[in-house]
Amino acid sequence: MAHDENASEISGSAARAAQELRVLIGRLRRRVREVAGDDALTPSQVSALTLVGKHGAATASALASAEGVRPQSMAATLAALEQHGLIRRSPDPADGRRQLVTLTEAGQDRIAGDRQAREEWLARALQDRYTEAERRTVLEALALLERLSQP
Numbered sequence: 008m009a010h011d012e013n014a015s016e017i018s019g020s021a022a023r024a025a026q027e028l029r030v031l032i033g034r035l036r037r038r039v040r041e042v043a044g045d046d047a048l049t050p051s052q053v054s055a056l057t058l059v060g061k062h063g064a065a066t067a068s069a070l071a072s073a074e075g076v077r078p079q080s081m082a083a084t085l086a087a088l089e090q091h092g093l094i095r096r097s098p099d100p101a102d103g104r105r106q107l108v109t110l111t112e113a114g115q116d117r118i119a120g121d122r123q124a125r126e127e128w129l130a131r132a133l134q135d136r137y138t139e140a141e142r143r144t145v146l147e148a149l150a151l152l153e154r155l156s157q158p
Contacts, residue, residue: 028152042128047091051076053121055084056093056110060118064107066099093117 071081093114
């Protein structure tokens with residue numbers, strides 16, 4: 008059921024669930040990241056590569072802002088990705104003084120491969136570690152947790 012937004016006190020169960028969910032999400036994110044990597048890339052490089060993939064073409068300053076890092080840090084990260092052949096920089100057609108960063112084919116393949124590896128690992132883990140009834144329970148819990156992502 009819905010909660011009473013005027014209630015000033017947070018129940019013990021809500022506080023415990025919030026803390027345990029935060030810890031679990033962090034652990035699961037780290038585990039899923041480990042699965043995909045071979046990894047010649049640092050976590051910040053993987054994050055920036057994924058960001059470039061999401062944005063399509065973007066400037067380094069826009070990527071730095073989206074990632075919440077200093078432009079100098081993003082420049083160093085992008086230089087490493089460029090050395091790996093995962094991104095390219097080209098003049099911005101709207102402003103030739105700026106460069107747009109895009110994925111190379113290798114960068115696109117890397118993102119797609121990482122995503123597939125993570126999804127396969129997670130599906131296999133759910134298959135091997137849970138019964139059918141437990142997987143249904145997980146799906147029910149996920150439907151409830153989906154509310155947290157809503158505005």
